[in-house]
Amino acid sequence: MKTRSSFVRLAARAIILHDDKLLLVNAFKGRDDLWCAPGGGAEPHQSLPENLAREVFEETGLTVDVGAPCLVNEFHDPNGTFHQVEMFFRCTLMAGTLDPAWQDPEKIVTHRRWVSRNELAALTVRPKSLAGAAWGDTGALVYDPLEPILP
Numbered sequence: 630m631k632t633r634s635s636f637v638r639l640a641a642r643a644i645i646l647h648d649d650k651l652l653l654v655n656a657f658k659g660r661d662d663l664w665c666a667p668g669g670g671a672e673p674h675q676s677l678p679e680n681l682a683r684e685v686f687e688e689t690g691l692t693v694d695v696g697a698p699c700l701v702n703e704f705h706d707p708n709g710t711f712h713q714v715e716m717f718f719r720c721t722l723m724a725g726t727l728d729p730a731w732q733d734p735e736k737i738v739t740h741r742r743w744v745s746r747n748e749l750a751a752l753t754v755r756p757k758s759l760a761g762a763a764w765g766d767t768g769a770l771v772y773d774p775l776e777p778i779l780p
Contacts, residue, residue, distance in 0.1 A: 638713040641681040642668030643720040644763045650743035651763045654688055664754045677716055688738040691725040700762035
């Protein structure tokens with residue numbers, strides 16, 4: 630069996646709807662045109678919800694209550710070693726507003742925005758199943774198998 634990577638990265642991401650708009654961030658270095666839900670890699674000895682609440686605050690300045698999982702997605706780079714499994718959780722906005730001056734301490738996220746479902750359709754977003762999970766098209770946990778990370 631041929632292996633390209635010694636591990637699969639685990640991440641948690643937030644689906645935050647507010648006034649029927651979804652929060653997106655640009656979390657791909659060098660790709661301001663590629664959007665995703667806020668979140669990030671899991672840290673040892675913290676639950677996924679704890680990781681997610683921390684990541685959302687770091688990337689956006691918002692405080693959220695982390696709810697139930699709604700999407701499991703896998704990303705990989707077919708030409709490289711990257712492979713990530715992401716758990717998406719429904720989150721409720723508890724405090725804060727988006728501030729253009731907010732700085733992500735890791736300097737990965739530089740833009741954040743609320744988008745309607747129609748606006749989302751015009752953007753390059755990952756995963757492609759994000760709209761269906763956010764607006765509950767299936768009503769159940771969705772599994773979105775191995776998707777190339779970049780278009």
